[in-house]
Amino acid sequence: MGRKNHWWGVDARDAEGVWISTCKNCGMQQRDDFFEINGKVYSVLQWPAPDGRLLAVRPVVDITAPRTAPSFKARFGDDVNVAGSPQCPKDPAAWASA
Numbered sequence: 001m002g003r004k005n006h007w008w009g010v011d012a013r014d015a016e017g018v019w020i021s022t023c024k025n026c027g028m029q030q031r032d033d034f035f036e037i038n039g040k041v042y043s044v045l046q047w048p049a050p051d052g053r054l055l056a057v058r059p060v061v062d063i064t065a066p067r068t069a070p071s072f073k074a075r076f077g078d079d080v081n082v083a084g085s086p087q088c089p090k091d092p093a094a095w096a097s098a
Contacts, residue, residue: 006030006088027092028055030085034065035072041065044072047085049095056083 006023008030014020019032027050035044043062047055057080059072089095 006085023088025090026050026088026094028086028088028095034062034069035059035075036069037072041067041069042072045085050092051095053095054080055086056081058082058084 006028007025008021009024010022012020014031016033021030022028023030029046029048029050031046031048033044033046034041036042037059041062042059043065045058045060047057049055054076057076059082
């Protein structure tokens with residue numbers, strides 16, 4: 001029936017306090033951290049593949065954001081893919097060829 005959405009589970013915080021969810025189907029993670037963009041702080045969703053490659057990011061307005069945060073551009077550079085969450089391939093091996 002084609003691709004379906006991720007099945008998020010295993011919610012935890014890493015050593016830096018970043019909230020991480022992992023897809024039970026494909027192993028992709030969703031990280032939620034704060035970064036400064038043009039003088040404003042945004043919650044930035046990040047989607048790394050299981051091998052650590054950053055697939056996409058999406059800045060989201062967050063009224064609970066802290067007043068200061070690291071620079072988005074310094075962390076991700078100019079070539080980052082700003083988009084929505086990649087579709088779930090249902091198999092962790094699919095990321096190796098992506």
